[in-house]
Amino acid sequence: MIKNSETKFWLLYEREREKIEKRLSSLFENREPSSLYKPGAYILKGGGKRIRPLLVLLSTKAVGGKLSKVYNAAIAVELLHNFTLVHDDIMDNADKRRGKPTLHKKYNMDTAILSGDGLLSIAYETLLKDCNGNAKLILSEFTQGLIEVCEGQSLDNEYESLQNVSIEKYILMIEKKTAALAELCCKLGAILGGGNKSEINALAKFGKYLGIAFQIQDDLLDIAGNENEFGKFVGGDLVEGKKTYLYLKAISKAKGEDKKKLMLITKNKGIHRNRIEFYKGLYFRLGVIDDARNEIKKYSGRALKQLRFIKQKEDREILGWLINTLVERSR
Amino acid sequence: MIKNSETKFWLLYEREREKIEKRLSSLFENREPSSLYKPGAYILKGGGKRIRPLLVLLSTKAVGGKLSKVYNAAIAVELLHNFTLVHDDIMDNADKRRGKPTLHKKYNMDTAILSGDGLLSIAYETLLKDCNGNAKLILSEFTQGLIEVCEGQSLDNEYESLQNVSIEKYILMIEKKTAALAELCCKLGAILGGGNKSEINALAKFGKYLGIAFQIQDDLLDIAGNENEFGKFVGGDLVEGKKTYLYLKAISKAKGEDKKKLMLITKNKGIHRNRIEFYKGLYFRLGVIDDARNEIKKYSGRALKQLRFIKQKEDREILGWLINTLVERSR
Numbered sequence: 001m002i003k004n005s006e007t008k009f010w011l012l013y014e015r016e017r018e019k020i021e022k023r024l025s026s027l028f029e030n031r032e033p034s035s036l037y038k039p040g041a042y043i044l045k046g047g048g049k050r051i052r053p054l055l056v057l058l059s060t061k062a063v064g065g066k067l068s069k070v071y072n073a074a075i076a077v078e079l080l081h082n083f084t085l086v087h088d089d090i091m092d093n094a095d096k097r098r099g100k101p102t103l104h105k106k107y108n109m110d111t112a113i114l115s116g117d118g119l120l121s122i123a124y125e126t127l128l129k130d131c132n133g134n135a136k137l138i139l140s141e142f143t144q145g146l147i148e149v150c151e152g153q154s155l156d157n158e159y160e161s162l163q164n165v166s167i168e169k170y171i172l173m174i175e176k177k178t179a180a181l182a183e184l185c186c187k188l189g190a191i192l193g194g195g196n197k198s199e200i201n202a203l204a205k206f207g208k209y210l211g212i213a214f215q216i217q218d219d220l221l222d223i224a225g226n227e228n229e230f231g232k233f234v235g236g237d238l239v240e241g242k243k244t245y246l247y248l249k250a251i252s253k254a255k256g257e258d259k260k261k262l263m264l265i266t267k268n269k270g271i272h273r274n275r276i277e278f279y280k281g282l283y284f285r286l287g288v289i290d291d292a293r294n295e296i297k298k299y300s301g302r303a304l305k306q307l308r309f310i311k312q313k314e315d316r317e318i319l320g321w322l323i324n325t326l327v328e329r330s331r
Numbered sequence: 332m333i334k335n336s337e338t339k340f341w342l343l344y345e346r347e348r349e350k351i352e353k354r355l356s357s358l359f360e361n362r363e364p365s366s367l368y369k370p371g372a373y374i375l376k377g378g379g380k381r382i383r384p385l386l387v388l389l390s391t392k393a394v395g396g397k398l399s400k401v402y403n404a405a406i407a408v409e410l411l412h413n414f415t416l417v418h419d420d421i422m423d424n425a426d427k428r429r430g431k432p433t434l435h436k437k438y439n440m441d442t443a444i445l446s447g448d449g450l451l452s453i454a455y456e457t458l459l460k461d462c463n464g465n466a467k468l469i470l471s472e473f474t475q476g477l478i479e480v481c482e483g484q485s486l487d488n489e490y491e492s493l494q495n496v497s498i499e500k501y502i503l504m505i506e507k508k509t510a511a512l513a514e515l516c517c518k519l520g521a522i523l524g525g526g527n528k529s530e531i532n533a534l535a536k537f538g539k540y541l542g543i544a545f546q547i548q549d550d551l552l553d554i555a556g557n558e559n560e561f562g563k564f565v566g567g568d569l570v571e572g573k574k575t576y577l578y579l580k581a582i583s584k585a586k587g588e589d590k591k592k593l594m595l596i597t598k599n600k601g602i603h604r605n606r607i608e609f610y611k612g613l614y615f616r617l618g619v620i621d622d623a624r625n626e627i628k629k630y631s632g633r634a635l636k637q638l639r640f641i642k643q644k645e646d647r648e649i650l651g652w653l654i655n656t657l658v659e660r661s662r
Contacts, residue, residue: 032482033482033485033486033489035485035486035489036481036482036485087444087448090440090441090444091441091444091445109421110421110422110488111488113418113421113422113444114418114422114484114485114488116448117447117448117451117481118478118481118482118485120448120451121474121477121478121481122478124455124470124477125471125474125475125478128467128471128474131467135466135467135470136459136462136463136466139455139459139466139470140456140459143452143455143456143459144456146452146455147449147452147453147456150367150445150448150452151363151364151367151449153445154366154367154445154449155364155366157366157441157442157445158364158366
């Protein structure tokens with residue numbers, strides 16, 4: 001891809017992102033009671049890459065649809081995403097998100113539960129504005145996406161208490177927890193943009209594989225990320241004893257002493273920060289950093305393959321650029 | 332109303348309720364992961380009057396529609412209701428519901444948050460089965476109902492920390508928290524049953540007024556209920572320091588010492604059980620028991636008035652029977 005088009009894509013992304021931000025920031029402006037909507041506005045103001053709305057927009061564009069007709073759908077998926085963040089942060093007992101206090105820390109748990117529910121209900125309300133004539137299909141897809149996200153989060157909680165989880169199960173979990181939403185975004189954009197069956201199917205798969213690659217990249221960054229660019233300290237998943245792709249791959253490859261050391265991480269529900277370097281070294285020695293990189297390549301490759309169903313070269317290029325940017329990201 | 336038709340109505344209710352129970356109990360049977368759906372099945376098994384599904388069914392019948400076409404909608408409103416119960420019980424820190432441990436006590440808080448989300452997502456999935464052709468309207472109404480319930484719960488939480496709340500604000504809160512869902516049930520039943528505009532409008536109002544009467548009756552039962560029939564001890568709202576209709580009415584009427592004593596309830600966030608009799612006496616002395624009874628009559632009267640828009644005598648009678656049964660209930 002030539003440099004020129006890359007600049008063009010960044011500019012497109014920034015322009016659309018700004019529009020999304022504007023819509024998100026005015027969404028709760030005149031809504032009452034403020035006890036419900038102010039916390040909702042707080043989490044929406046927290047930033048984020050707004051990748052999900054972008055996937056809706058780019059999928060609409062890729063099937064020749066009009067962007068102006070899908071902004072509500074784009075907002076709806078971001079609301080759904082933020083609903084999951086608010087509730088997940090309670091479950092993870094997370095103090096911070098994107099450097100700011102999580103909603104339940106800023107307010108309290110009751111407010112966080114209810115604001116999460118509120119975000120989801122407004123997601124449906126917003127989506128309904130964009131699906132004239134297609135409501136049954138659009139709402140069904142959205143609801144299936146929501147169900148998968150709930151199931152994925154539930155599996156994630158389940159796996160937390162298990163000593164061992166196979167890589168296959170882990171991939172199934174992130175398919176539901178992370179990839180289902182990316183798949184939904186692309187599917188909604190393609191349907192609302194008037195795509196044909198093979199376009200819708202291809203974009204849905206593109207979103208799904210992108211979502212899996214994105215999540216493994218997330219796991220990888222926790223270990224191999226550059227601390228300054230990453231924005232949080234390296235090794236956080238180890239400290240919290242999370243079962244990431246790297247951890248599960250490591251434990252499946254390790255033997256003897258190495259395996260025992262790895263098992264200590266989950267047994268003790270995390271490690272001390274001064275042990276991060278040791279485990280990072282172990283991960284490198286076991287080759288799981290490379291394994292993760294290969295897995296990311298595998299899934300992003302599968303995603304890119306789907307783009308053959310997209311008619312315009314520019315649309316194939318921009319979706320290709322997006323996935324490359326995401327899997328090469330440093331934070 | 333003659334005794335004969337009353338028996339007939341009870342039999343109809345029991346028959347429909349059984350169908351609803353059966354559908355509810357099989358709803359999550361083959362769904363995975365069990366960590367998400369078993370807790371959901373647990374709360375659905377907890378019983379309850381299933382008034383909301385009944386409202387859907389009776390509203391469909393009242394406009395001449397077929398019951399067989401609205402069972403999914405009837406299940407959906409019960410799922411929505413149970414979603415609110417699960418999340419509200421966390422916020423109220425309630426230990427028991429209908430004599431059994433609440434979901435977050437039986438399992439844990441994370442599971443309760445997520446199972447609540449799951450119940451809501453399955454509500455949408457189930458509703459979508461019953462709205463061929465009408466999806467946009469049906470889903471919009473359902474979503475508006477959900478939003479109102481969230482707003483009502485948020486107002487309820489807000490009012491908890493206020494020293495004083497006007498009766499008007501209290502009614503607005505229960506309109507959203509309780510009555511909006513009853514209104515939704517009747518509206519969905521009427522729309523799906525093919526009712527005309529005035530029938531839909533009348534049944535929606537019927538549901539709303541019934542919901543308000545139902546909630547004030549709930550507040551009244553806490554004080555004036557018969558302990559044996561009520562199933563829980565009388566005065567629980569006083570012990571928890573809840574701002575009920577009776578409390579707010581009492582504080583608006585009381586003067587001097589009485590007012591000071593009433594203010595202690597919220598100041599101390601509840602009273603000791605041995606003080607219940609005193610406050611019960613005060614409520615009687617201030618006349619708020621009668622005020623509540625009159626308010627219930629006012630709203631059930633408004634509900635009954637709407638029934639003039641219903642064509643068949645039997646349908647008017649059965650809805651009349653339902654509201655009378657509810658506002659004369661002892662638990």
